[in-house]
Amino acid sequence: MADDIIAVKPEIAAKARIDAAKRAAMVAAEAKDPDAFWRGEMTRIAWMKEPTKIKAVDFNGDVSIKWFEDGVLNASVSCLDRHLATRGDQVAIIWEGDDPNSDAKVTYRELHARVCKLANAMRRLGVKKGDRVCIYLPMIVEAAVAMLACARVGAIHSIVFGGFSPDSLSSRIQDSECTLLITADEGRRGGRKVPLKANADEALLTCPSIRHVVVAKNTGGKVDMMEGRDHWWDALTEGEAAVCEPEPMGAEDPLFILYTSGSTGKPKGVLHTTGGYMVWASYTHQNVFDYRDGEIYWCTADVGWVTGHTYIVYGPLANGATTLMFEGVPSWPDNGRFWQVCAKHKVNIFYTAPTAIRALMRDGEGPVKKHDRSTLRILGSVGEPINPEAWLWYYRVVGDERCPIVDTWWQTETGGILISPLPGAVAQKPGSATLPLPGVKPALVDNEGNLLDGATEGNLVLLDSWPGQMRTIYGDHARFGQTYFSTFKGMYFTGDGARRDADGYYWITGRVDDVINVAGHRMGTAEVESALVAHPAVAEAAVVGMPHEIKGQGIYAYVTLKAGVEATEVLRKELVAWVRKEIGPIATPDAIQWAPGLPKTRSGKIMRRILRKIAANETEGLGDTSTLADPGVVQELIDNKVG
Ligand code: PRX
Numbered sequence: 193m194a195d196d197i198i199a200v201k202p203e204i205a206a207k208a209r210i211d212a213a214k215r216a217a218m219v220a221a222e223a224k225d226p227d228a229f230w231r232g233e234m235t236r237i238a239w240m241k242e243p244t245k246i247k248a249v250d251f252n253g254d255v256s257i258k259w260f261e262d263g264v265l266n267a268s269v270s271c272l273d274r275h276l277a278t279r280g281d282q283v284a285i286i287w288e289g290d291d292p293n294s295d296a297k298v299t300y301r302e303l304h305a306r307v308c309k310l311a312n313a314m315r316r317l318g319v320k321k322g323d324r325v326c327i328y329l330p331m332i333v334e335a336a337v338a339m340l341a342c343a344r345v346g347a348i349h350s351i352v353f354g355g356f357s358p359d360s361l362s363s364r365i366q367d368s369e370c371t372l373l374i375t376a377d378e379g380r381r382g383g384r385k386v387p388l389k390a391n392a393d394e395a396l397l398t399c400p401s402i403r404h405v406v407v408a409k410n411t412g413g414k415v416d417m418m419e420g421r422d423h424w425w426d427a428l429t430e431g432e433a434a435v436c437e438p439e440p441m442g443a444e445d446p447l448f449i450l451y452t453s454g455s456t457g458k459p460k461g462v463l464h465t466t467g468g469y470m471v472w473a474s475y476t477h478q479n480v481f482d483y484r485d486g487e488i489y490w491c492t493a494d495v496g497w498v499t500g501h502t503y504i505v506y507g508p509l510a511n512g513a514t515t516l517m518f519e520g521v522p523s524w525p526d527n528g529r530f531w532q533v534c535a536k537h538k539v540n541i542f543y544t545a546p547t548a549i550r551a552l553m554r555d556g557e558g559p560v561k562k563h564d565r566s567t568l569r570i571l572g573s574v575g576e577p578i579n580p581e582a583w584l585w586y587y588r589v590v591g592d593e594r595c596p597i598v599d600t601w602w603q604t605e606t607g608g609i610l611i612s613p614l615p616g617a618v619a620q621k622p623g624s625a626t627l628p629l630p631g632v633k634p635a636l637v638d639n640e641g642n643l644l645d646g647a648t649e650g651n652l653v654l655l656d657s658w659p660g661q662m663r664t665i666y667g668d669h670a671r672f673g674q675t676y677f678s679t680f681k682g683m684y685f686t687g688d689g690a691r692r693d694a695d696g697y698y699w700i701t702g703r704v705d706d707v708i709n710v711a712g713h714r715m716g717t718a719e720v721e722s723a724l725v726a727h728p729a730v731a732e733a734a735v736v737g738m739p740h741e742i743k744g745q746g747i748y749a750y751v752t753l754k755a756g757v758e759a760t761e762v763l764r765k766e767l768v769a770w771v772r773k774e775i776g777p778i779a780t781p782d783a784i785q786w787a788p789g790l791p792k793t794r795s796g797k798i799m800r801r802i803l804r805k806i807a808a809n810e811t812e813g814l815g816d817t818s819t820l821a822d823p824g825v826v827q828e829l830i831d832n833k834v835g
Contacts, residue, residue, distance in 0.1 A: 196580075198587070198620045204596060208482050208616020215617040218630035229631065230259070230659065234467070236474045237270040237510060239263050240440055243467065249657040251682050255673045258444055259468035259659045266438035267343040267447055267470050268311075271509035272304040273438070280304075283514045286488065287333050288533050290380040290520035295536075298333055300512075306337045308436035309429040310406075311344035316432075317404045317423075319372055321346030321439050324449065326370040326402075327495075328352045328361055328392055330379030331519040334408040334425065335495045336505050338374045343447060343466075346439035347372075350449040350461070353496025354379050354386055356776040358394035364451050368461055368666050369401040374425075376408040377415045382524035389415040443467025449666045450498055452604040453716035454675060455687070455706040461666030462498075462604050469607050470510060472660025476608040476629065477507030480598050481570055482615050487540040488567070490516035492530070492548065497713075498604040499574055502660075503543060507608070522548050528559035531590075535563040542590075543572035543600075545712040549582045549590075550742045557589050565590065570615055572598045575712030576744045577700050583622035601625035601700050603686065604714070605676070607660030610634070611698050624697045632658055636692055641680040651704060652690040653683040706800065708737035708745045713778045717800075720747060720781065723774035727767060729757045734790050734798050738783065738807040738835075746782035748807035750790060750829070759786040783807070785834045789825040791817070806830055 205211040210218070222229040227246040234243065243263030250256045275282075280301040287296040298306075319325065325347045329335040335351075342349040350368050352361050365373065373396070379386035389407055393416060396402055407415065408425040417424070441447075447466045451459040477483060489508055493499035495517075508515035516537060522530050522544075530552070534542060552559070571591050573583070578599055587597055596615035602608060610632045611625040618626050628634050635643055636650035644650045661684070665672040679685045689704040703709060706717045717735040724733035732752040740746035751767065753759055764784050772780050791799045805814055811830050817823050 196622055198622070200596070200616060200619055205616045208614070210479055210482070210614045210617050212617045215614055215630060222631045226631070230471070233475055234260055234263070234471050236478075237265065237467075237470045238274045239265045240269075243443060247657070251657070251677055251684065254669070255677050257657050257661055257663050259657070260443040260471070263443040263467050264440050265443065265467060265470070266346075266441055267466055267506065268307060268340045269438050270470055270474075271340060271506065272300060272307060275300045275512050276304060279512055282512070284509060285333055285336060286514060286516045286537055288516060288518045288520070288537065290382065290524070292525060292529070292532065296333065303337070303340075305434035306333075307340040307344055308434050309432040310337055310341035310425070311436040312432040313406075313428045314341055314345050314347065314372065315436075317372065319345055319347050321441070322446075323347045323372070324350055324368045324370040325372045325374065326350050326352060326361075326365050328354060328373060328375045328388060329408065329495070330354050330376055330381075330386065330388065330410060331494055331517055332376065332408065332410055333517065334374075334376065336517065339448075339495070339501075339505055344436055344438050346441055346445065348446045348449055350451070351496050351501070352451070353494060353776075354388060355496070355778055357773055358391045360775055361391060362395035362398045363458065364461075365395065365399045365402060367451070367458070368449055370399075371401055371403050372406065373402050373404075374406045374408070376410040378411040378413040380411060380519060382521040385411060385413060387413075393418075441466050444663070448501065450501065450604055452498075453707055453714045453719060455716065456718050457716075459716065459719065460668070460671065460675070462662045463664050463666045464607055464660070465663050468659030468661070470506060472608040472658065473502045473507035474510040476660070477503060477513070478511050479614055479629070480600060480609050480612050481541045481543070481572065483508075483511055483513055483541065485512065487513065487569075488516060488537055489513050489541040489543075490518070490534070490537070490539045491543040491572075492518055492522070492545070493543075493574075498607075502608045522552060526559065527552055527555050528562055531560050531563035531565060534565055534568060538567040540567055541570045541572070542568055543574065545575040546573055546578040546582055547576065547711040547743055549573070549578070549586050553582060553585050554742075560589050565592070568595050570598065571595045572600055574600045574602070576709045577702055578623060580622040587622070596620060599623075599625045601698070605662045606658075607662065610654070610658065611700075621697055624693070624699045626697050628698075634698065635683070636690060637680055637683070641683070647692060647694045649689070649691040649701070651680070652686045652688045652698070652700070653680055654686065655683055657684075708747065710737075710740075710745050710747060710778065711743040715747070715779055719775060720749065720771060720779055723771045723779070724749060724751060724767065726774065727770050729753055729763060730767070731755075732790060734787075734800065734803055735781075736800055736804045736807050738804075740782065747779065748783045748785070749781045750785050750787040750803060752787050752790060783835045785829070785832060787825075787829060789822060789828070791825050791829070792821050793819050794821045796821075802826060803829075806833055809833070
């Protein structure tokens with residue numbers, strides 16, 4: 193079953209932007225003369241000064257990645273200004289509220305005006321090119337406006353997902369020393385309110401760099417406003433002009449920072465620059481989704497994640513698309529919500545995460561079939577491996593076997609999609625992200641970095657750069673080299689493992705490092721551990737991923753308590769609540785096991801391999817435990833496994 197092949201239907205290939213022959217021609221053209229290929233693709237965005245230099249990349253030494261470096265542009269012009277003459281009155285954003293009775297449509301002309309007004313107000317508040325602006329907003333139109341207004345004035349936005357705690361918000365603001373915060377009174381999700389301004393107020397107690405706060409009125413809930421620091425969005429922008437000179441930006445000037453989890457330490461600020469990122473966002477959005485003028489495109493992600501950056505805002509708007517922004521959740525008011533929204537707005541392209549598909553699958557076909565999905569043409573998946581069963585359900589039940597599925601593999605670091613079928617060109621196999629996009633050079637290596645040929649399994653690397661690649665970790669270029677280019681010399685290491693079959697198709701097997709993927713949300717085990725040990729009762733903690741039917745992976749924590757502390761059910765609940773408060777609800781541990789001791793080597797290193805196996809109930813072949821300081825703790829942990 194897993195190796196089923198679903199061929200490209202001839203009628204789909206005939207109409208697609210890219211069919212198999214075109215794809216082959218693109219791959220060949222890029223291989224023959226990469227600079228000429230990317231010189232052609234760079235014209236998909238608007239330049240104030242066209243680049244003459246295309247690519248300057250060195251994955252060795254200090255690692256330097258530059259694309260289109262002498263070009264000058266402003267990302268907001270590609271997304272807004274250049275569309276005004278041809279599609280000013282076309283809807284740019286359809287907003288669908290958490291409440292099924294609330295929605296709104298914003299044309300390109302209106303969006304341009306709203307962005308300009310905020311950009312002017314930001315300049316008046318003293319925001320300049322290169323300043324960092326934190327955005328902590330729910331899924332409302334203002335989120336897109338804020339991003340584009342930052343781009344307009346050359347400020348670097350750093351979006352923090354609205355589900356993160358005050359502590360998480362504060363540490364991200366501190367790391368990049370943001371001077372402005374843009375937030376809202378409250379958010380809404382699944383009928384509940386999220387106290388964003390109150391969270392922000394708490395975070396700002398420890399953020400001396402913030403000079404101003406812009407607050408969008410969303411729910412109308414009561415909030416505290418600090419005189420001189422806090423400004424209501426509407427009052428602030430009211431008198432501003434609806435035009436604003438875009439800041440000329442070098443192609444390699446930063447566009448945004450987005451914090452993401454790694455194997456160790458605190459989340460790192462992934463930095464993307466302007467020219468290459470915009471080319472990549474446009475190239476991948478148009479080709480992977482085979483986007484055609486006039487279509488309604490919906491990506492269900494939150495703008496707090498990279499998927500929202502590239503595939504709700506920058507990619508679709510650069511391509512003049514109508515992009516849908518959804519404030520709510522798939523299960524509220526009922527679990528037919530996705531399909532109700534598809535029917536209501538006549539969605540053509542739908543892009544979501546496997547965890548949502550698996551959750552909706554549980555309720556059977558009823559909630560899907562109740563709604564008209566005849567406008568759907570392409571279905572997408574992102575964020576984690578999609579199991580063949582969920583893939584086939586998506587294909588058969590949601591897409592009525594009509595719609596190709598694009599399983600898109602990529603990362604915050606890659607800026608956009610790298611491995612994915614092109615719907616008119618590549619046959620699909622349920623569970624495989626299939627083949628690299630033209631211009632992308634994946635490979636598999638063994639643990640020593642030797643390239644592996646043919647059908648095999650190994651560590652997924654990229655041998656060369658693509659325009660959308662991250663350029664550095666904000667404020668820590670040494671960590672950038674160390675994290676991504678030191679494991680395998682001269683290659684970008686993704687942190688993922690993958691299998692490649694005899695057709696050259698890639699099957700991503702998941703992270704091979706200490707990063708876990710919980711319901712498509714990336715989480716560092718070290719972050720959860722440091723939250724746990726910050727609790728006064730905890731002496732030591734080790735966190736691993738465990739298989740979870742819906743979320744893909746769940747969070748399993750082994751906790752050693754301080755001497756004299758009693759292991760009670762009350763304490764277990766308290767620790768769960770503590771982690772939610774420290775990091776945010778997405779880090780909620782699924783299981784906490786009391787561990788009188790942890791399996792350690794004689795040099796004191798925790799053997800996570802063993803802890804992962806115990807959490808997964810795979811205690812048969814635990815492998816070599818002879819190097820453990822105290823092999824007895826393993827049996828003790830197995831005997832007391834929870835869940
Ligand atoms: O493990 C891979 C998984 O998500 C990781 C990247 O997470 P993040 O930076 O949060 O970006 C998520 C959205 C792009 C990857 O290292 N991943 C992402 N897409 C897929 C996937 N695993 C399997 N199949 C995918 N299509």
